[in-house]
Amino acid sequence: xxxxxxxxxxxDLLMNYADGVLNPESKxxxxxxxxxxxxxQLELKHIQDDMKEKENREQIELxxxxxxxxxxxxxxxxxxxxxxxxxxxVIFLNNFIKINSIMNRAEKSLQSNNFYKETSxxxxxxxxxxxxxxxxxxxxxxxxxxxxxxxxxxxxxxxxNSNSDERTYINEADKKAVIEKGDVLEMKNKNIKNVxxxxxxxxxxxxxxxxxxxxINTDTYDYGKEYYILxxxxxxxxxxxxxxxxxxxxxxxxxxxxxKSFFMGTNVVKEIRDTIQSxxxxxxxxxxxxxxxxxxxxxxxxxxxxxxxxxxxx
Ligand SMILES: [Zn+2]
Numbered sequence: 001x002x003x004x005x006x007x008x009x010x011x012d013l014l015m016n017y018a019d020g021v022l023n024p025e026s027k028x029x030x031x032x033x034x035x036x037x038x039x040x041q042l043e044l045k046h047i048q049d050d051m052k053e054k055e056n057r058e059q060i061e062l063x064x065x066x067x068x069x070x071x072x073x074x075x076x077x078x079x080x081x082x083x084x085x086x087x088x089x090v091i092f093l094n095n096f097i098k099i100n101s102i103m104n105r106a107e108k109s110l111q112s113n114n115f116y117k118e119t120s121x122x123x124x125x126x127x128x129x130x131x132x133x134x135x136x137x138x139x140x141x142x143x144x145x146x147x148x149x150x151x152x153x154x155x156x157x158x159x160x161n162s163n164s165d166e167r168t169y170i171n172e173a174d175k176k177a178v179i180e181k182g183d184v185l186e187m188k189n190k191n192i193k194n195v196x197x198x199x200x201x202x203x204x205x206x207x208x209x210x211x212x213x214x215x216i217n218t219d220t221y222d223y224g225k226e227y228y229i230l231x232x233x234x235x236x237x238x239x240x241x242x243x244x245x246x247x248x249x250x251x252x253x254x255x256x257x258x259x260k261s262f263f264m265g266t267n268v269v270k271e272i273r274d275t276i277q278s279x280x281x282x283x284x285x286x287x288x289x290x291x292x293x294x295x296x297x298x299x300x301x302x303x304x305x306x307x308x309x310x311x312x313x314x
Pocket of ligand 1 (some may be wrong): 006007010033037038039206
């Protein structure tokens with residue numbers, strides 16, 4: 001009962017049969033015909049093979065597209081990381097160049113053999129501490145004074161020489177002089193021109209370290225002059241230092257909330273304020289008399305030694 005007409009009808013249905021979308025009656029008709037017709041069986045096999053091949057090709061294309069998409073994503077992530085690293089490096093380099101220039105200028109300023117430095121700090125109880133340091137050709141004098149509404153009180157006067165192991169402290173009020181000797185002072189005297197932040201940081205390694213630790217900004221202060229402000233990056237550190245762009249020397253150090261006072265006899269806070277140390281420098285104004293140890297014949301003299309070994313033992 002096989003005839004050409006039926007073959008034509010079945011072959012028209014084969015594609016849908018292979019797709020599994022025929023209604024039950026048509027499906028039954030196709031299956032019954034296939035049992036008896038080899039030609040249509042062969043045709044079905046062709047269709048199924050074609051479909052399989054097409055599916056495989058699509059899968060391969062899909063996999064290929066997926067791979068490309070992953071590659072593209074990896075590329076963009078790497079690019080983003082690269083850009084971030086580059087920006088960070090440029091910021092670091094920019095800061096390093098600034099720090100390097102500050103330190104170099106400071107070193108140059110400190111090479112001067114005639115150097116005056118004044119440090120002042122408000123002490124909170126209507127008193128201001130002033131330290132005046134004079135340096136000339138290796139000789140050094142430092143005067144520490146307290147200013148208040150009652151006047152000026154000289155607390156101590158100190159003399160040193162950069163090539164000696166001796167320091168002389170004079171107490172004017174008591175007419176007393178203490179002469180200290182020892183290797184500790186020899187080292188201290190070599191660093192007589194002591195300036196906060198700058199002096200010990202002239203090596204490349206220290207400069208790189210400083211660049212990592214401190215952020216650097218520019219701001220104006222007294223009559224619109226611009227200064228660098230270096231701040232410790234860590235959040236709980238409120239310390240900052242302002243640096244003169246021309247000399248590379250610090251003009252003030254601020255410790256935000258650095259001073260806390262309490263109501264007498266309690267732990268209740270009365271005041272929290274910033275401690276600010278201001279610095280002034282002048283070059284070529286120090287005279288020989290400024291740094292000369294005075295005649296001590298009218299003074300009571302006390303001699304002491306300060307050796308590293310003794311200090312370690314203590
Ligand atoms: Zn047939």
